[in-house]
Amino acid sequence: MRIKHQLQDFWADERGAVIIIFALVLTVMLGFVALGVDLGALYFRQKTLQTHADLAAISAVNNLSTQPADHALVTVLGNGLDAGAMTSVTFGHYQRDLSVPIDDRLTDRALTAPDVNAATVQLQEAAPLYFARTFLQQDTTQLNATATAARFDLASFSLGSRLLSLDAGLLNALLSEATGSTIALSVLDYEALADADVDLLTFSDALATRADLTALTYEELLSSDIELLDIAGALLDTGVVQGSTAVLDAILASLTVATVDAERLIAIAGDDVGVQLDDVLPTVTVSALDVLMSAVDVVTANHFIETQLDLGIPNLTATKLQLIVGERPAWITFAEKGATAHTAQARLKLDLTMDTGILAGVATGLNILAVELPLYLEIAGATATLTGLDCGAGDTEPLVTFDTGTDPLTGVTGTHVAELFLGNFPAPTFEDNTTPLDQSALTDAKLLGLNVVVTNLLGLPINLGTDVMVKSHASVGVSETSQTTFIRSEEGTTKNFGSGGLLNSTVSTLVANATVRLAPKQGVVNLLLGTVVAVLNNVLSIVTNLLAPILTALLTPVDTLLDGVLDMLGIGIGEADLTLHKAHCGRIVLVR
Numbered sequence: 001m002r003i004k005h006q007l008q009d010f011w012a013d014e015r016g017a018v019i020i021i022f023a024l025v026l027t028v029m030l031g032f033v034a035l036g037v038d039l040g041a042l043y044f045r046q047k048t049l050q051t052h053a054d055l056a057a058i059s060a061v062n063n064l065s066t067q068p069a070d071h072a073l074v075t076v077l078g079n080g081l082d083a084g085a086m087t088s089v090t091f092g093h094y095q096r097d098l099s100v101p102i103d104d105r106l107t108d109r110a111l112t113a114p115d116v117n118a119a120t121v122q123l124q125e126a127a128p129l130y131f132a133r134t135f136l137q138q139d140t141t142q143l144n145a146t147a148t149a150a151r152f153d154l155a156s157f158s159l160g161s162r163l164l165s166l167d168a169g170l171l172n173a174l175l176s177e178a179t180g181s182t183i184a185l186s187v188l189d190y191e192a193l194a195d196a197d198v199d200l201l202t203f204s205d206a207l208a209t210r211a212d213l214t215a216l217t218y219e220e221l222l223s224s225d226i227e228l229l230d231i232a233g234a235l236l237d238t239g240v241v242q243g244s245t246a247v248l249d250a251i252l253a254s255l256t257v258a259t260v261d262a263e264r265l266i267a268i269a270g271d272d273v274g275v276q277l278d279d280v281l282p283t284v285t286v287s288a289l290d291v292l293m294s295a296v297d298v299v300t301a302n303h304f305i306e307t308q309l310d311l312g313i314p315n316l317t318a319t320k321l322q323l324i325v326g327e328r329p330a331w332i333t334f335a336e337k338g339a340t341a342h343t344a345q346a347r348l349k350l351d352l353t354m355d356t357g358i359l360a361g362v363a364t365g366l367n368i369l370a371v372e373l374p375l376y377l378e379i380a381g382a383t384a385t386l387t388g389l390d391c392g393a394g395d396t397e398p399l400v401t402f403d404t405g406t407d408p409l410t411g412v413t414g415t416h417v418a419e420l421f422l423g424n425f426p427a428p429t430f431e432d433n434t435t436p437l438d439q440s441a442l443t444d445a446k447l448l449g450l451n452v453v454v455t456n457l458l459g460l461p462i463n464l465g466t467d468v469m470v471k472s473h474a475s476v477g478v479s480e481t482s483q484t485t486f487i488r489s490e491e492g493t494t495k496n497f498g499s500g501g502l503l504n505s506t507v508s509t510l511v512a513n514a515t516v517r518l519a520p521k522q523g524v525v526n527l528l529l530g531t532v533v534a535v536l537n538n539v540l541s542i543v544t545n546l547l548a549p550i551l552t553a554l555l556t557p558v559d560t561l562l563d564g565v566l567d568m569l570g571i572g573i574g575e576a577d578l579t580l581h582k583a584h585c586g587r588i589v590l591v592r
Helices: 003-013 017-061 067-079 168-179 187-194 200-210 226-236 246-255 274-283 288-298 501-514 526-569
Strands: 086-094 104-110 118-128 139-151 155-161 197-199 224-229 257-260 266-269 285-287 303-311 316-325 331-337 340-342 347-353 370-380 382-389 401-404 418-422 446-454 461-477 482-484 494-496 515-520 577-586 588-590
Touching: 017 086, 017 118, 017 139, 067 118, 104 370, 118 418, 118 446, 139 224, 155 274, 155 340, 155 401, 168 187, 168 288, 168 303, 187 246, 187 288, 187 370, 197 200, 197 274, 197 288, 197 303, 200 274, 224 226, 224 382, 226 246, 226 257, 226 288, 246 266, 246 288, 257 288, 285 288, 288 347, 316 526, 347 526, 370 526, 382 577, 401 577, 446 526, 461 526, 482 494, 482 577, 501 526, 515 526
Parallel strands: 266 331
Antiparallel strands: 086 104, 086 118, 118 139, 139 588, 155 331, 155 577, 197 285, 224 257, 303 316, 316 347, 340 382, 347 370, 370 418, 370 446, 382 401, 401 482, 418 461, 446 461, 461 515, 494 577
């Protein structure tokens, strides 16, 4: 019984229990402390590793055009990690489209792809364990960090949309065709618009108010159909036109119902361009006349326009112009890398009457009564692709690069072939802009009217009228420039690429391909037929020998004429005008 009572007293005695409980709890507490210390250290190292990954991705994106992986590695090494810590660097295109699930917004691309704007860097590091190594039986654990950075850069540019010369006759003809009314204004009226500069944000706001589209975003506004009346009214509402407003008033008075797809004026190309319009539109300034005539270009695309021109060129007594300009996709393009701009195809016919004095000293031995030049010109479009945009470029390094190509016939880049014809095409070949002009359908046309003197059997002189009929064809226009680049100081400037001058380079081809014949007037006395034939053969020989200097003398002023007409329309002869309005460099942001 004594032992039994002693055991009961022992089990009932609670003295010293706290020590046991404390020992047990202390063990658990030490485990939690160990876990806390290690988790805290690991969390700190993970955050540090993530920061290093973020910096490396930013460094890669900031140098996409110059070995981005190397720049990312330099950043990694500079933060105290070894080279093996960077396990991969990949590239892609990231779009900020809220309608796309966040995991689907990044598309992998090769670094050489034109639309690459993002880089993903993956890092790994073996982090040491402290207390936890007792439980896990390992000294380190692997940490991983992934970061994706993107830069949303874009450029605003236009191709073949400059306006260098003004001619009231042609501008009036274009406006009359667009409005369906007769417009006759002076060059001074157009100069008032040419001298008025407006930024595209101010114009867009005025346009939204005029068209009652203020509830739309800028991207929605610039994808809407806008009336030509609203475009003219918006230019008037901006208040930038300080001189004559007669052009805008004439359009408003015409009550035209013509509409313009605003995307053909200001194109938005790229997933991320639309969200930046508030920032980029106010940075681009253009003339009010450029805005208006670009809208007119849209309305009159593929329309047949006919007018008389007086460009004040010596020895040119009459100029009849027939013109068809095809559709151009856009006037100004806001785009990320990879976007392409096109100029429109143009076709024109010039019926020129020249003073006979133009051939003084050239056509020696010929009694010239009239000089005419029937000239057809067909100019295919030109293309330029935005392939480089390096916002990290220095002052002398390429900021923006365009592929202007050397293989135009593929229809990918560069200028297409321009074709020049001397002769006539039957109607409606010229008016049909859907098919190219075919030289097999070309017929000869009058170039010169001559007076040939022959002597009859009585020794009396007889005036024999005859026309010199010519037809010829030449094709040129291959781009000589594979790339066109702009540096920072060249923002807002225009550069030319293409084959150079068309006419001066093709005179020899025209001469080599020309066929010449004489067409005597009716009324020749049959008895003199043999004499006439001999004389005409002699004249034909003289004309053939003098054809090169004759065509050179005739085409020299025509070259000036075409330059003036096509410069105004923004169309180069076998070439193109590329304008970089501005490189819009966005901030680098971490997107993952």
